[in-house]
Amino acid sequence: MRTLIVYMTHHGTTEKVVEKLTELLGKSTTEVVNLEFDAVPDLSRYNTLIIGGSIHVGQIQLGIKQFCRDYKQELLKKKLGLFICYMNKEQGKQEFENAFPKELRERAHASGLFGGEFLFEKMNFLERFIVRMVTSEKKTTSAINYPAIAKFAASFVV
Ligand SMILES: Cc1cc2nc3c(=O)[nH]c(=O)nc-3n(C[C@H](O)[C@H](O)[C@H](O)COP(=O)(O)O)c2cc1C
Numbered sequence: 001m002r003t004l005i006v007y008m009t010h011h012g013t014t015e016k017v018v019e020k021l022t023e024l025l026g027k028s029t030t031e032v033v034n035l036e037f038d039a040v041p042d043l044s045r046y047n048t049l050i051i052g053g054s055i056h057v058g059q060i061q062l063g064i065k066q067f068c069r070d071y072k073q074e075l076l077k078k079k080l081g082l083f084i085c086y087m088n089k090e091q092g093k094q095e096f097e098n099a100f101p102k103e104l105r106e107r108a109h110a111s112g113l114f115g116g117e118f119l120f121e122k123m124n125f126l127e128r129f130i131v132r133m134v135t136s137e138k139k140t141t142s143a144i145n146y147p148a149i150a151k152f153a154a155s156f157v158v
Pocket residue numbers: 008009010011012013014015053054055056057058059085086087088089091092095115116117118119123126127128130131
């Protein structure tokens with residue numbers, strides 16, 4: 001069974017999550033595509049597709065939305081996993097629903113809300129300003145939900 005993980009990231013947290021998922025799913029059978037840099041391979045080569053991104057100002061990366069739109073018919077035929085990295089605990093469920101089309105969410109084998117990080121050293125001035133305006137966080141904080149990642153990955157390992 002081959003798995004493809006398709007993702008995008010701003011400051012590297014989603015990439016960290018993807019590395020953990022790859023380790024849990026098995027490095028020899030899992031391939032990874034960062035839509036910012038990599039071409040989309042032939043999806044017919046994979047039984048399992050996992051798609052993830054992060055929420056910034058309420059939205060997942062546009063590239064993730066576009067990928068879901070462009071490949072929807074193929075994705076509907078796969079064992080599908082969807083996840084987000086995010087930091088707003090109250091809005092997480094809503095942000096997830098907004099991130100992925102209803103048809104894919106309903107068809108998904110597993111859904112993940114994996115928490116996230118505020119990495120102030122990687123933010124530009126505007127990003128720092130936004131985060132300080134909408135949260136009380138002032139320092140780099142990590143709130144990645146590793147048990148949720150492990151549960152999500154375990155559901156794909158037969
Ligand atoms: C400028 C900025 C805006 C953000 N907006 C949101 C938001 O609207 N909702 C939310 O849940 N998290 C928000 N976050 C938190 C990110 O989702 C979190 O930092 C995530 O771990 C980023 O992952 P990435 O490094 O893979 O992009 C925001 C973070 C930044 C820096």
